[in-house]
Amino acid sequence: MAKPNVIKKEDLITAAKECLVEKGIEKFTLRAVADVAMVTQGTIYYHFRTKEQLxxxxxxxxxxxxxxxxxxxxxxxxxxxxxxxxxxxxxxxxxxxxxxxxxxxxxxxxxxxxxxxxxxxxxxxxxxxxxxxxxxxxxxxxxxxxxxxxxxxxxxxxxxxxxxxxxxxxxxxxxxxxxxxxxxxxxxxxxxxxx
Amino acid sequence: MAKPNVIKKEDLITAAKECLVEKGIEKFTLRAVADVAMVTQGTIYYHFRTKEQLxxxxxxxxxxxxxxxxxxxxxxxxxxxxxxxxxxxxxxxxxxxxxxxxxxxxxxxxxxxxxxxxxxxxxxxxxxxxxxxxxxxxxxxxxxxxxxxxxxxxxxxxxxxxxxxxxxxxxxxxxxxxxxxxxxxxxxxxxxxxx
Amino acid sequence: MAKPNVIKKEDLITAAKECLVEKGIEKFTLRAVADVAMVTQGTIYYHFRTKEQLxxxxxxxxxxxxxxxxxxxxxxxxxxxxxxxxxxxxxxxxxxxxxxxxxxxxxxxxxxxxxxxxxxxxxxxxxxxxxxxxxxxxxxxxxxxxxxxxxxxxxxxxxxxxxxxxxxxxxxxxxxxxxxxxxxxxxxxxxxxxx
Amino acid sequence: MAKPNVIKKEDLITAAKECLVEKGIEKFTLRAVADVAMVTQGTIYYHFRTKEQLxxxxxxxxxxxxxxxxxxxxxxxxxxxxxxxxxxxxxxxxxxxxxxxxxxxxxxxxxxxxxxxxxxxxxxxxxxxxxxxxxxxxxxxxxxxxxxxxxxxxxxxxxxxxxxxxxxxxxxxxxxxxxxxxxxxxxxxxxxxxx
DNA sequence: CATGAATGAGGCTTCATTCAT
DNA sequence: AATGAATGAAGCCTCATTCAT
Incomplete structure (x- = not known):
């Protein structure tokens, strides 16, 4: 189930940017970021301790x-x-x-x-x-x-x-x-x- | 000061503005508006069909x-x-x-x-x-x-x-x-x- | 959807007790309490602001x-x-x-x-x-x-x-x-x- | 002090005890144990098949x-x-x-x-x-x-x-x-x- | 041996919305 | 006209667990 070493922090940040522009801060959800980056939400939490941190x-x-x-x-x-x-x-x-x-x-x-x-x-x-x-x-x-x-x-x-x-x-x-x-x-x- | 319970709608809009500035769109919640306007959430729904409408x-x-x-x-x-x-x-x-x-x-x-x-x-x-x-x-x-x-x-x-x-x-x-x-x-x- | 005035705080507390005994603190989850009380989790939050409060x-x-x-x-x-x-x-x-x-x-x-x-x-x-x-x-x-x-x-x-x-x-x-x-x-x- | 990396299992058990007392069963998490033992979670799984086993x-x-x-x-x-x-x-x-x-x-x-x-x-x-x-x-x-x-x-x-x-x-x-x-x-x- | 990256299920909590009163 | 109880979907976050290295 675990696919180590696939995603980099940069990719997540890029995905986050895309979400922010696409959906606005209002609907800037970690699920959305995860979807765009094609990762699970857990992965985001592995790299950033919190939404704010991201x-x-x-x-x-x-x-x-x-x-x-x-x-x-x-x-x-x-x-x-x-x-x-x-x-x-x-x-x-x-x-x-x-x-x-x-x-x-x-x-x-x-x-x-x-x-x-x-x-x-x-x-x-x-x-x-x-x-x-x-x-x-x-x-x-x-x-x-x-x-x-x-x-x-x-x-x-x-x-x-x-x-x-x-x-x-x-x-x-x-x-x-x-x-x-x-x-x-x-x-x-x-x-x-x-x- | 006089005639309360009359201009409700404007009051709600004013309260909404205050919330928007105070908390930002991200945390712009109807409960917050209701609290500021000292009303219940239900009241907001009496005056506006929906959050977006407000x-x-x-x-x-x-x-x-x-x-x-x-x-x-x-x-x-x-x-x-x-x-x-x-x-x-x-x-x-x-x-x-x-x-x-x-x-x-x-x-x-x-x-x-x-x-x-x-x-x-x-x-x-x-x-x-x-x-x-x-x-x-x-x-x-x-x-x-x-x-x-x-x-x-x-x-x-x-x-x-x-x-x-x-x-x-x-x-x-x-x-x-x-x-x-x-x-x-x-x-x-x-x-x-x-x- | 909303069925007002059906559940009392006491009922929720009773349900909580039952869960605590049945499942132990480890698995004392609000979902479990809600299930026992036949309510949604949201209802619990309406009556108790937080799990700890309950x-x-x-x-x-x-x-x-x-x-x-x-x-x-x-x-x-x-x-x-x-x-x-x-x-x-x-x-x-x-x-x-x-x-x-x-x-x-x-x-x-x-x-x-x-x-x-x-x-x-x-x-x-x-x-x-x-x-x-x-x-x-x-x-x-x-x-x-x-x-x-x-x-x-x-x-x-x-x-x-x-x-x-x-x-x-x-x-x-x-x-x-x-x-x-x-x-x-x-x-x-x-x-x-x-x- | 001498011979590190040897009695690992006991160390983990000791760490687990500490966590149990410090945080209680409710928050007894493998991450916490790992932190106390200064190991990764993976290491715990090397020694114990599961949390319950520990x-x-x-x-x-x-x-x-x-x-x-x-x-x-x-x-x-x-x-x-x-x-x-x-x-x-x-x-x-x-x-x-x-x-x-x-x-x-x-x-x-x-x-x-x-x-x-x-x-x-x-x-x-x-x-x-x-x-x-x-x-x-x-x-x-x-x-x-x-x-x-x-x-x-x-x-x-x-x-x-x-x-x-x-x-x-x-x-x-x-x-x-x-x-x-x-x-x-x-x-x-x-x-x-x-x- | 041991690690770190990743997962997915599930937990707590918030919130727009509905409805009986 | 207004309220307060209730809902359910969705959000953030945690955690046991797995797996490639």
Whole structure:
């Protein structure tokens, strides 16, 4: 009956992610995860002592992934931001659905919230740092370059949220204009330099 | 205080909201709602056919409220946006927690998503319309005024999300700079006009 | 589906007792109780918030019963003790099985132990008090009359234990001799008086 | 300390005893035993075919131990009984807790009950035999010397039970009086002889 | 010998829902 | 109009047991 050494923790985490996106936190049941991973519930308990633990490891996994991604962003903020935004909204709504689901779950789970809070902060910082390399001064007086990172991050998340909620997305269009916005801001910066 | 036993339904919806924020969708149980409303579970079933129905009426209630609020926004987009943003983030995180919770619930419930999609769209439109009254042209080339509404809305939601997740928020500061951003954009518009 | 107002708490407690005796603490399962009471497990949870609560109420019920019994013992200690002993051992091993089961359960449950400790103490005291009325002095020097109560109680419990463990009980016989023992002690007392 | 990995089976039985006393039969789990013995559950199955088997061997071990102890009782019944009683009640409640736990478990397991029944009987007999050597006639008419063994055994068990249940034991005191009781009975015997 | 991974049955508990009152 | 008793399905979790290594 026992088939040792077949399933890895990673597989279970992947299955858990799938369930979270597919069914939402409300119906995120260990039976569902077990079914997707084609294992028994007992197996899940062998690897994670509790449901919450599994959830936490899902969060950790996402954070680690996000961290890896961030550490590779170096220069081209614009394209990077747009790509990231698009990827999260359209062809890969998976990630953003998962992310928002966990954020909301975090409202009532400090451990989760803390971890997610960290990546958001890191994202902000990474964006700010990258922008600093591009812009010598802020395109708009009164808005520090650091804060531009926060705004950019916020706008990407906000658009993602809209995309997830509104099916009929003229979102494609919006993203093009987001690109234009950044180009425009860039230009403003140089303009200021030129003076 | 007077006339108890009369507006029951609204009371239940209020209680439901409280529970949603307090416990999250995961532990949003009819017993909890009943306890908060100081009623029995049976009473809930007298007023709502089912748990989902209660949830839908909560969503509807929020949408109606949002709609009323929107119809009062007329002119001063800037202050309005800032106030709204601030209120949702700091002293009244209640609303935004509730909103995001429902958004995530909507990921797996089309009826809910549709309604929430509508308010987001209305918010976008209302903001765009108001901006149109202020700006004769867009401060940044390539970004339509309509889209500015979308961006503004997105940034407000995105910042709210950050505020909810990061406890130690230097958010106060960020909002001031958001105000500066809008002022700056405003100036850019007039600048273009003047030329 | 719902059949209100049919089962009373008492019935559930009775069913629980039966299960405890029939299956032992090891297999004292709520499903079993539900089956015996011909109810669903949910019903048990409506009346007792938890399994332990049910167990505690069983203990309380026994203690109350024991207390009532004790408060009726007045004079004839001898016959009373013998009757009690016999009843607990032979035709009503039910009680003693239940009692010992709960005692052992109490080893790892302070609330239970405390309650059972109380009845034991009360039994001791009741016996001592009754003996005091019969004997003006102790039949054996160095053994206080109070302690005779403790010894009597201990011997009754000890015999019961033996009766429960040894099937082929020549217990009947033993009880008759217990009666003789008490008569003999009684005689010793008077003997001392006569001097 | 030397030669680990050798007497495994005994170690497991010892660990099992510890678990039984520590957690009670209810939570007597193989995982717990494995943890205490610092082995894996699999290892237990290497040595015992089943959980019940382990339990039975625990019982057997106790019975053997008890048997050894009994075969050493020769003469001094009084001191022996008191010592045994005290040891079981106070500084070594371990044994009595274990014993009673197994007794209760035996209520629903004939193999266990039979074995425990045997030791009880052997104890009775051993005590009776020893008493016979001391007393030429019974101190109380109508109570056979054989039965005195049974009573002594019962009283020791009964007191142990009280000691285990009542925390705040004036038990120390009681044991001294038990000693006095036996001395007194002894005197009665000789008294009868002298006449 | 011993282990660790896996199983599946069953335990406790929660919860939406129903129904008689 | 409202309640409280009851249900049954399902959730989380534990545990004895098996098996490949």
């Amino acid at each position: 959830l936490l490891e899902v969060v950790k996994d996402i954070c680690d992934g996000s961290w890896k991604e961030l550490s590779q962003i170096n220069e081209d903020v614009i394209s990077q931001a747009i790509i990231s935004a698009k990827s999260r909204c359209s062809h890969d709504s998976f990630f953003h659905k998962l992310f928002l689901t966990l954020v909301v779950t975090g409202f009532n789970n400090d451990k989760i919230r803390e971890q997610l809070g960290n990546i958001l902060m890191q994202e902000n910082e990474a964006l700010s740092k990258s922008i600093l390399k591009l812009w010598t001064k802020s395109p708009i007086e009164g808005v520090s370059i650091e804060t531009w990172g926060v705004f950019l991050n916020a706008i990407v998340d906000g658009l993602a949220l809209q995309a997830l909620v509104s099916k009929n997305c003229s979102i494609e269009n919006t993203f093009e204009e987001l690109e234009q916005l950044i180009i425009g801001l860039d230009r403003l910066t140089n303009l200021g330099d030129g003076k | 949830l839908l009426e909560v969503v509807k209630d929020i949408c109606d409220g949002s709609w009323k609020e929107l119809s009062q926004i007329n002119e001063d987009v800037i202050s309005q946006a800032i106030i709204s943003a601030k209120s949702r983030c700091s002293h009244d995180s209640f609303f935004h927690k509730l909103f995001l919770t429902l958004v995530v619930t909507g990921f797996n419930n089309d009826k809910i998503r549709e309604q929430l999609g509508n308010i987001l769209m209305q918010e976008n439109e209302a903001l765009s319309k108001s901006i149109l009254k202020l700006w004769t042209k867009s401060p940044i080339e390539g970004v339509s005024i309509e889209t500015w509404g979308v961006f503004l809305n997105a940034i407000v939601d995105g910042l709210a999300l950050q505020a909810l997740v990061s406890k130690n928020c230097s958010i106060e500061n960020t909002f001031e700079e958001l105000e500066q951003l809008i002022i700056g954009l405003d100036r850019l518009t007039n600048l273009g006009d003047g030329k | 167990l505690l109420e069983v203990v309380k019920d026994i203690c109350d019963g024991s207390w009532k019994e004790l408060s009726q013992i007045n004079e004839d200690v001898i016959s009373q003790a013998i009757i009690s002993a016999k009843s607990r051992c032979s035709h009503d091993s039910f009680f003693h099985k239940l009692f010992l089961t709960l005692v052992v359960t109490g080893f790892n449950n302070d609330k239970i132990r405390e309650q059972l400790g109380n009845i034991l103490m009360q039994e001791n005291e009741a016996l001592s008090k009754s003996i005091l009325k019969l004997w003006t002095k102790s039949p054996i020097e160095g053994v206080s009359i109070e302690t005779w109560g403790v010894f009597l109680n201990a011997i009754v419990d000890g015999l019961a234990l033996q009766a429960l463990v040894s099937k082929n009980c020549s217990i009947e016989n033993t009880f008759e001799e217990l009666e003789q023992l008490i008569i003999g002690l009684d005689r010793l007392t008077n003997l001392g008086d006569g001097k | 339990l039975l061997e625990v019982v057997k071990d106790i019975c053997d131990g008890s048997w050894k102890e009994l075969s050493q009782i020769n003469e001094d019944v009084i001191s022996q009984a008191i010592i045994s009683a005290k040891s079981r009640c106070s500084h070594d409640s371990f044994f009595h807790k274990l014993f009673l736990t197994l007794v209760v478990t035996g209520f629903n397991n004939d193999k266990i009950r039979e074995q425990l029944g045997n030791i009880l009987m052997q104890e009775n007999e051993a005590l009776s035999k020893s008493i016979l050597k001391l007393w030429t006639k019974s101190p109380i008419e109508g109570v056979s010397i054989e039965t005195w063994g049974v009573f002594l055994n019962a009283i020791v068990d009964g007191l142990a039970l009280q000691a285990l249940v009542s925390k705040n034991c004036s038990i120390e005191n009681t044991f001294e009086e038990l000693e006095q009781l036996i001395i007194g009975l002894d005197r009665l015997t000789n008294l009868g002889d002298g006449k």
